[in-house]
Amino acid sequence: MSEAVISLSNAFIYQKENLILSDVNFSINKGEFVYLIGKTGSGKSSLLKTLYADLWLEKGHGKVAGFELENIKYKEIPFLRRKIGIIFQDFQLLPDRNVLQNLRFFMEAMGWDDKMKIDDRIMEVLELVGLPDVLKKHPHQLSGGEQQRIAIARALLNHPEILLADEPTGNLDPEKSIEILKLFFKINEVSDTAVLMATHELGLIERFPRRTLYCDGGIINDLTGNS
Template sequence: MADVILELKNASIFQRENLVLSEVNLRVEKGEFVYLIGKTGSGKSSFMKTLYGDLPLKQGEGSIVELDLRTLKEKEIPGLRRKLGIVFQDFKLLPDRTVNDNLLFVLKATGWKDKDAMQARAEEVLEKVDMKTKGFKFPHQLSGGEQQRVAIARALLNDPELILADEPTGNLDPQTSVEVMKVLQEINKTGRTILMATHDYALLLKYPSKTLKCDGSKVFEVVQRSV
């Protein structure tokens, strides 16, 4: 039996009172790379926010990294986010801190105490994304692609079971998008599960994988034609 990292059954996703997606049934297994596609406004972001506890799951069943989304309490959200790595389109790096301090800030906030262990972990994840020599720089001194690499490194800090990448190439040019995608592919090869919301269809063609689509308030799997 494969390990199920994420499963939704007859789930309805709301943005405040508005129903965004209904009758969502899906499962994502350990080690999969899954795309989530759909037009702007089709519910991709609301879907992602429900998965990391920003929006409550009000109807249906849902579990993610062994936590029940339906009964998730406010105080359990930090624990959920420690088991997830989240990568945002706009990087969300702290502008007044160096790359290294951005990472240390997250480690401290998630309960790490040992300074040497924290520093070693920060260097380890930066090395994974080819940014080990840039730890002393501030975000504004980096290109968009470099900032996104740091954001991916940050997502890896607590060795997450699942990485949620919400439009991670949305602010990047095509060449840089491919470079960031290669980093995500390498991470996926180490056995980590990745769910990536995107509207960059060029990447889907270049790196075909299981694809879910948000459309008409539903989420369904799309069979990619070979190209």
């Protein structure tokens, strides 16, 4: 039986005192690919923030990469995040540094200290995302799709157990969105990293169906019948 890298049971998701999602129950196994869909404001981002401990799990049980969310201590949060790759809609690359400097900075912040291992890993992930030749370029010299690929490469550097992607194609045109989605599928297959991808682009899901969680009316339903 596959091991769950994320599990939530009877979880209640809050933003401050506002209840966003009630009685959330689902698990995601190692190597699984799952969409998270719902309208803007339906709770997708709040759920993701709870999974990487940016929001506290007020009620219920949650476990991510071996950490219990309801019991996690503040000093443990960085160690949880080292096991998660987080990808945002707006790339969040440092504009004053080139790609190599961006990725080195991230790895040093994650505790890597061997320069040779850092640079070897950077080349591995850039090969995986199809951009091995952009080390000296700054973010403004890259297209939106290329910047998102670099953001995905950054998320992979620390060998995460799961990627959490919050609307990663939201700022891209349809053709680039498909390229990024196919890249997630490739990563999922090659590295056996689980992926939870929040999106409102139903066209992508219809074209490339996978297990889908649906946020609506303060609850989450598994549209594929799994839990």
